[in-house]
Amino acid sequence: MEYAAIHHQPFSTDAYSYDGRTVHIKIRTKKGDADHIRFIWGDPYEYNDGKWSANEQPMRKIAATEMHDYWFAEVVPPFRRLQYAFVVTDDHEDIFFGSSGVCPYNEKTLETIHYYFKFPFVHEADTFQAPEWVKSTVWYQIFPERFANGREDLSPKNALPWGSKDPDVNDFFGGDLQGIVDKLDYLEDLGVNGIYLTPIFSAPSNHKYDTLDYFSIDPHFGDPELFRTLVSQLHQRGMRIMLDAVFNHIGSASPQWQDVVKNGDQSRYKDWFHIHSFPVTDDNYDRFAFTADMPKLNTANPEVQKYLLDIALYWIREFDIDGWRLDVANEVDHVFWKTFRQAVSTEKPDVYILGEIWHSAEPWLRGDEFHAAMNYPFTEPMIEYFADQTISASRMAHRVNAHLMNGMKQANEVMFNLLDSHDTKRLLTRCRNDEKKARALLAFMFAQTGSPCIYYGTEIGLNGENDPLCRKCMVWEKEKQNQDMLQFMKRLIALRKQENTLLTEGHLEWNLLDDKNDFISFSRTLDEKILIYFFNQGNVVQHVSLRELNIDRNKKICDAWTEQPLQHHDVIAVQPGEFLILSAAAPV
């Protein structure tokens, strides 16, 4: 057994409160090393005849990656206090693994209390919790300047005719909030129930990430009343709205920055930024990346904190928005985000706080900052497998597993899963315009835990290379829309919403990872219901014999996509590039 590969980190995503009473525990061993693991646990103060009274239960192997097996146990400590360790067994030895690492599995070790890990007290207050509604949300991301032009009168003077060319960096086409209001029936029909708008506040550029005034709607997008109309109509349709807050940096055209440029170290805003020397030149201050017109805000300054918190609360109080997506969230300090979370959640407890973080977001998802992050690291391996075809099915599954194992279950359940955005190539382009691939990839992502999001136009076949080409005008002429894709998306969204609890909380099990034939199968199970997915990314047809799936005879099986009932003896062909979703549940 490879002792050096055994790993459990107390007080992390390896040991956390799931719901204020239940503790989830994970431990990692070298792949194939351990046959089984026993979880030893008890209340640290409970003794019988001078001996610590411990319980024992088997752990369940819930995932594997290239290198490791992951084992899981959950317990509800009666007095909310927990002391625990592990006994790892392979074919020729048992070892004790605790806070001092590997020890011989004997009476003396078991009695040495400081060899045990501790989970001192399970506090509701320290439990990661997220707004419940997020679990049943399918998101739709809109880049307002390119969705729909509902008010020609608002459009910038230099606005080009809608869709007249592929966009350049500084082009304007006149999309606005009225355009979104006008298309709410379309969005409701599509089935999405959460709208994420990239920034809508006053800013010179078409993307509006160079904020001029956080308290005003950009005049080319509309005005407060129009925005109020949009929000209320969304809410009436049971839909939610999330705005984009750019707090890492501000636009150089903003009055605050202009004051500093003008008045140098006499400016009242000089400490709102990270300025290294005065007067301000074009390279003596911190900015977003190396973008001179996006000076970085000093979020450690109480004045800046108050200014940004006022903004956050203003759009909640005045317009009842439902979420904040936080741009470049990872480069702002944790101390500010904790203050932000306290203020926002106090104002409206079920506001969803989503951070733009392209890497492991674990430190922001500990319960006192964000509810979720944009889950790029989770979907990247899926894209590399389906679209790029640069990694094998098992490598993709292992990286998906590794990502899930790096999170708390209840955090994974509300992550923001996306395959493309205004910051990436469009999905279809990444799939080299292979529509079938794009559909399979969408179906695969929609089958995972977390809230799925589609980027505007995916549903009608928009493509595009990286920014600015991923920000083309939405196509509204039906005949230019890919209607097959639209129907497909409506069905996929409907299926997700129908099976939402299972796909959010259900256990993920990989049944088949056939690298040679590029044939994948996994199941999502919750209580008595199971969805079994098959993806054929190979070149030959694959046949699924239902009998071989060992589904309980009393369970009703059907094709979840077509809702056609199936028989236990059926054999179903899955053509190259296609997928199959079986649903098995006890008859109602």
Next chain:
Amino acid sequence: MEYAAIHHQPFSTDAYSYDGRTVHIKIRTKKGDADHIRFIWGDPYEYNDGKWSANEQPMRKIAATEMHDYWFAEVVPPFRRLQYAFVVTDDHEDIFFGSSGVCPYNEKTLETIHYYFKFPFVHEADTFQAPEWVKSTVWYQIFPERFANGREDLSPKNALPWGSKDPDVNDFFGGDLQGIVDKLDYLEDLGVNGIYLTPIFSAPSNHKYDTLDYFSIDPHFGDPELFRTLVSQLHQRGMRIMLDAVFNHIGSASPQWQDVVKNGDQSRYKDWFHIHSFPVTDDNYDRFAFTADMPKLNTANPEVQKYLLDIALYWIREFDIDGWRLDVANEVDHVFWKTFRQAVSTEKPDVYILGEIWHSAEPWLRGDEFHAAMNYPFTEPMIEYFADQTISASRMAHRVNAHLMNGMKQANEVMFNLLDSHDTKRLLTRCRNDEKKARALLAFMFAQTGSPCIYYGTEIGLNGENDPLCRKCMVWEKEKQNQDMLQFMKRLIALRKQENTLLTEGHLEWNLLDDKNDFISFSRTLDEKILIYFFNQGNVVQHVSLRELNIDRNKKICDAWTEQPLQHHDVIAVQPGEFLILSAAAPV
């Protein structure tokens, strides 16, 4: 190479801001696996001709445990943003290790940006910082009821004559604050410069952990004016004072609990506790351990939070105390401790916040809660080696290393290192009354990073089994005091204060771990100065030949204990049970 044993956790004690500019990075490999490791790093946004411009530097192996080698690098990212990965090399391969685990070390991997770990921005606000004065503090823990009786008139009626018997659980002997004031010369002469008092607030018991009123000094200990005198006299002598706050639970005699017992669910305090049903019985509420007269406080209740914060601020505002030691700190929720830290550090920025945590305290030492924890897990292996003789020298060193590697360097530097307390056997008793062992163990602990603390009476040879026997009356009669031990402690404390910066920040290197002969050597190095320690816990004399230590010829060597100069050719005998400390520095 054992890929499955390679481990680096981003956003943890493996990757942290040391001082608001410098990032410390650690990675762990299987012991003996890697020959060297290269640290690849750069600003995530810095590209040259479309290629990410990365830097490369070798990592240093800084520690080993039974299973692992630990490698270290520190960098100062020019724009405070960092993207990094590792190249691990053994005798026949190089591998790339990044956020997606092990990858082939080739151009394609190096160019895949999402394979890199991120440290998005080095923020001062997110940097763990502690009061500077703690690094130069040698602490003295006092159990007030048993230190000195300065005011017979304050003593409880049933107080026993001082030191007339070994204490039983409920005995009183009349120690008080006046007794401490009377002994300040003694303490100053001893050399300690930080006093930690176990609770002094009104409470029925002799230990006062069953608080009756947090706002009043126990009448048997004194009154506010006497306490003010004690604090001011300590401060005049350049000494600090830390009080003990018992916020996990309150005494059952407290008015709040009595009100709940009397008025049940009509009591205004009913939500101050975790009461499962009414009326209150003796087992339907949460308490400390299973101690009925210590009902657990509900620190998620805003009223309780305010009550406890007012207490914390009262003793700082009114009496200018310097530190809070937080009893059973691990069982109170993190949300409350973050509020506590904000309130206390705002009131008096250099107050030291010390949590009583007997296990890994990493989650409380992330910069927004405690400055330190009582470092029992750090000293336990030292005690098991020197006193219990149940583990080998190398096992002890490995567990010491593992503990240090689990912390940020600047947190390790202010941990509260103790060998015994009111909650453990006395050191001398744990050493089976072998005074030489106790001295060696004290010298070993005083040589480590972190602030050392001695428990009252250790310096004059007090012994005692676990509570209550570890709480005997202090012995003041000179002839009953172990004067050798007293002189030894004065010298040890003086040496620690003299070499404080080196012993706090210096690098620890194990030179020799001879399990067979129980002969240990390690060095502490900072800039040009080095202290080399030798501990002979074997049965035969050991000889240290200075020439073999390869100390720079131009360096002056002396016996740090006796301050006697030594020659480079000297050979020094270290008798069984003894220790030697050599000091080598460039001539002044």
